[in-house]
Amino acid sequence: MAHVVKPSKFGAFGRPVLAWVVGLLFFFPIFWMVLTSFKTDADAVKPEYLLFFKPTLENYLNMTQNYDYWRFASNSVITSVFATIFTLFVGIPAAYAMAFNPSRATKDILIWMLSTKMLPAAAVLYPMTFLTKSMGLYDTHFLIIIVLSLINLPIVVWMLFTYFKEIPKDIIEASQMDGVNTWGEIKEILIPLAWGGIVSTALLCFIFCWNEAYWTVRLTTTDAATLSKLIEGNRAPEGLFFGRLSAVSTAAVGPIVVLGWFCQKQLVKGLTFGAVK
Amino acid sequence: MGRIVLDKVSKSFDKIQVIPPLDLTIEDGEFTVFVGPSGCGKSTLLRMIAGLEDLSAGTIFVDNEDVTQISPSKRGLAMVFQSYALYPHMTVRKNIAFPLRMKKMDQVEIDKRVEAAAKSLNLSDYLERKPGQLSGGQRQRVAIGRAIVRDPLAFLFDEPLSNLDAALRVGMRLEIAEMHKRMNTTMIYVTHDQVEAMTMADKIVVLRAGIIEQIGSPLNLYHKPKNIFVAGFIGSPKMNIFSGPTAEKFNAYYVGIRPEHTTVSMSEGSWKGRVGVAEHLGSDTFIHVHDTGLQDVITVRINGDISVKNGDAIFLTPQIEQIHKFDAQGLRIE
Numbered sequence: 001m002a003h004v005v006k007p008s009k010f011g012a013f014g015r016p017v018l019a020w021v022v023g024l025l026f027f028f029p030i031f032w033m034v035l036t037s038f039k040t041d042a043d044a045v046k047p048e049y050l051l052f053f054k055p056t057l058e059n060y061l062n063m064t065q066n067y068d069y070w071r072f073a074s075n076s077v078i079t080s081v082f083a084t085i086f087t088l089f090v091g092i093p094a095a096y097a098m099a100f101n102p103s104r105a106t107k108d109i110l111i112w113m114l115s116t117k118m119l120p121a122a123a124v125l126y127p128m129t130f131l132t133k134s135m136g137l138y139d140t141h142f143l144i145i146i147v148l149s150l151i152n153l154p155i156v157v158w159m160l161f162t163y164f165k166e167i168p169k170d171i172i173e174a175s176q177m178d179g180v181n182t183w184g185e186i187k188e189i190l191i192p193l194a195w196g197g198i199v200s201t202a203l204l205c206f207i208f209c210w211n212e213a214y215w216t217v218r219l220t221t222t223d224a225a226t227l228s229k230l231i232e233g234n235r236a237p238e239g240l241f242f243g244r245l246s247a248v249s250t251a252a253v254g255p256i257v258v259l260g261w262f263c264q265k266q267l268v269k270g271l272t273f274g275a276v277k
Numbered sequence: 278m279g280r281i282v283l284d285k286v287s288k289s290f291d292k293i294q295v296i297p298p299l300d301l302t303i304e305d306g307e308f309t310v311f312v313g314p315s316g317c318g319k320s321t322l323l324r325m326i327a328g329l330e331d332l333s334a335g336t337i338f339v340d341n342e343d344v345t346q347i348s349p350s351k352r353g354l355a356m357v358f359q360s361y362a363l364y365p366h367m368t369v370r371k372n373i374a375f376p377l378r379m380k381k382m383d384q385v386e387i388d389k390r391v392e393a394a395a396k397s398l399n400l401s402d403y404l405e406r407k408p409g410q411l412s413g414g415q416r417q418r419v420a421i422g423r424a425i426v427r428d429p430l431a432f433l434f435d436e437p438l439s440n441l442d443a444a445l446r447v448g449m450r451l452e453i454a455e456m457h458k459r460m461n462t463t464m465i466y467v468t469h470d471q472v473e474a475m476t477m478a479d480k481i482v483v484l485r486a487g488i489i490e491q492i493g494s495p496l497n498l499y500h501k502p503k504n505i506f507v508a509g510f511i512g513s514p515k516m517n518i519f520s521g522p523t524a525e526k527f528n529a530y531y532v533g534i535r536p537e538h539t540t541v542s543m544s545e546g547s548w549k550g551r552v553g554v555a556e557h558l559g560s561d562t563f564i565h566v567h568d569t570g571l572q573d574v575i576t577v578r579i580n581g582d583i584s585v586k587n588g589d590a591i592f593l594t595p596q597i598e599q600i601h602k603f604d605a606q607g608l609r610i611e
Contacts, residue, residue: 170362173329178376178423179350188375192366 030253036246044242059247069251072230076252078141079216079226080209083148087156087205088198090149095160096186100172110161113154121214132219139220147219148209156205163197164190200266203259207267210256227252278340279353279430279463280305281326286335288321288487295321296487298335303431303465303480308457311467312474313484313510319467320435322484326465327356327433339430350379355424359436361416363408363423369395370404373422394422414445421456431463438473450476471511475499483507505607508533514563516601519572529602529610536563536578538599546592550575552585566591 036044038055063069098106129138137143167190175189191198213228220229227248234241234248260267281303288296296318303309311319324330326337328349336345344352355376363372373394377387395401398418408416417437424432434453438446454477457464468474474481475495483490483498483506491503495511502508508516518533540546541564550566553574559581566575577593585591602610 168360168362170358170360171364173349174356174358174362174423175364175375176329176349177327177354177356178427179379184379189364193364 033246034250036242037250039243039246041241041243044246059243060251062244063247063251067230067234067248069230069248072225072227073251073255075141075144075224076210076226076228079144079148079224080206082141082145083152083209084202084206086145086149087152088202091153091156091160091201092186092191092198095157095164096190098157099161099164099167100169110158113157117154125218128215129218139223139225141224143219144216144224144226147215148212151212151215152205152208155208156201159201159204160194160197163194163201166197167193196266203263203266207256207260278305280338280340281431281463281465282338282341283322283326284336284338286322286325286337287333288318288325288330289333294333294487296325299487299489301482301489301492303463305463306461308454308464308466308477308479309482310474310478310480311465311482311484312469312471313490315469316486317484318487319469319484321487323356323433323435323465323467327354328352329356350376353430354433355427355429355431356433356435357417357420357424357437359439361408361420361440363416363419365408368405368407369400369411369419369422372408372419373400373426376423376427390426391422394426397425398422413441414449417441417449421453425456425460429462431465434464434466436467436469438468438470453477472513475511481511483510501609502533502601503609505531505533505603508601508603514576514578517572517575518603521571523571524602527600527602530605531603531607533601533603534595534599536576538596539575539577540594540596541577541579541583542592542594543589544592546594548575548593550591550593552587552589552591555585555587557581564591566593569593 035051035053037059038057039049039053040056040058043049043053098110132138132143171189171193172185175185180188211228212226213232216226216228217232220226225233231245231248231252234245283299283301285298285300286296287294287298299322311322313319321330325332328344328347332345336343338344339352339354364375367375370391373391374387377390391404392401395404398421400415400418400422403411403415403419408419411419417440420437437453438449441449450473453464453466457477466473466477478495480492481495481498482492485506491498491507493501498507498511502511502516505518509518512535514536516533516535517539518531520531524530524532548569548571550569553565553567555565556563561581562579562583562585564577564579564585566577567573569575575593579585604610
């Protein structure tokens with residue numbers, strides 16, 4: 001016999017409250033950062049000015065005039081966009097091959113690809129630095145694009161593989177009978193059918209590229225330096241200037257937060273590997 | 278033309294041989310049905326002809342041309358899948374036009390062919406719909422339309438009616454059979470349903486465990502099954518097969534008698550039994566008779582007007598000329 005479960009008082013009332021508390025807890029540091037970015041460096045460290053203070057745009061003006069924000073920002077855009085395109089360009093055929101023409105090694109290859117993410121980045125820092133310097137690639141867009149692509153390739157292939165697996169094999173075979181070649185299969189059948197999944201994957205890849213700091217900070221100086229490097233640079237030389245640092249950080253995370261806001265649905269789908277429909 | 282020849286074709290998955298070397302010729306214009314229980318290799322065989330499955334050994338010829346190494350689309354064969362395999366992101370029109378577009382055919386000619394195919398399949402009103410907005414029967418028609426427009430040398434059907442409900446299945450069965458009469462193109466049709474095989478085929482190929490048990494016309498298989506397996510598989514309800522003293526009387530190890538070849542009486546006959554379940558189909562009644570001493574249950578078919586009820590005593594008499602005799606290996610004795 002089915003019995004009716006009465007909504008408990010906690011379920012009706014407590015759950016939204018809890019959700020708000022957790023949400024605010026996570027949001028608070030961001031909120032604080034945004035507030036601080038409108039304070040002078042002197043006000044920023046005074047607790048009495050936590051919420052109420054005289055707002056100023058000084059930090060933002062300083063950032064654009066003295067720190068060349070737009071150069072860092074454009075480097076971030078260029079490297080993230082091209083790395084995402086390159087990753088998909090390699091990842092789509094790879095995932096296609098593994099999803100529809102698996103060999104006995106396919107499972108092992110997938111696991112192996114994921115295992116590369118387990119390698120501590122610091123372990124290859126020195127070889128990477130020496131290699132890129134000796135090859136003349138240090139501090140170039142090309143290097144950053146390649147590094148960002150390689151870092152994200154395993155997760156991108158995994159995600160695409162999962163999406164492609166949902167496409168019935170019959171449809172691919174029908175298209176083979178109908179006379180498409182491999183490229184045609186990808187263009188005419190695979191990409192249109194997995195479009196939602198590909199978009200989620202691309203978004204996530206772009207966000208990972210944008211947020212990458214370990215390699216972008218260490219393999220660049222000026223020419224290819226991204227926003228991560230700008231934040232990092234504001235920490236070191238003249239002690240901690242919280243107002244300025246907050247402004248730089250806000251300007252760095254701003255674009256990605258806006259992008260994330262507009263693509264929430266796609267992102268959730270991407271993160272749950274299509275489990276939420 | 279569309280003459281298909283399989284020469285010592287075999288297939289192994291890893292080390293398991295699913296189809297031992299096999300020879301088969303399908304003549305131009307013939308409607309050939311591969312039938313057998315699930316797992317008998319009939320679909321694998323069809324997919325090998327289509328080119329979707331590699332051969333482990335052997336050669337496939339289409340019109341005397343060796344196509345063994347040729348890609349599926351270049352073999353000139355069209356396939357209809359059990360799941361329909363329509364392109365869900367394309368309209369019906371685009372689905373049907375797809376193979377022609379891939380051939381880079383002239384747009385005017387494409388439109389002409391699509392319209393003609395849609396008309397012959399009663400799909401003209403649905404051309405701008407997506408497959409998701411169609412019923413199962415309509416989807417199957419689109420899949421057939423996509424095959425027709427290519428004007429193939431042969432059609433390959435892989436259990437195309439399995440996903441349809443019973444009424445629709447009978448209708449589509451007729452449509453496909455009519456289509457064959459009209460077009461006179463070679464068709465190879467895979468099914469596990471012996472009724473489909475019997476009603477549609479010019480030639481039936483009965484398969485079991487990758488081995489061809491018998492090839493012949495529907496009536497040839499019905500009247501002269503080569504062995505016990507074919508005898509039991511073709512015909513509905515199944516042939517009654519039993520061994521023992523009764524069989525020995527006919528100088529055979531096994532004897533078989535079809536349900537429709539047994540005369541029933543309430544007072545006298547060769548074998549006495551008791552009525553178990555009676556299945557009333559209206560025109561006919563299938564009676565399951567117990568306690569005959571021959572085998573567990575004997576099925577007989579009688580006129581639907583005769584009334585019998587559970588527990589009645591009943592007498593059965595086989596029509597002697599309709600008895601099938603088999604030796605100890607299960608092979609037919611003439």
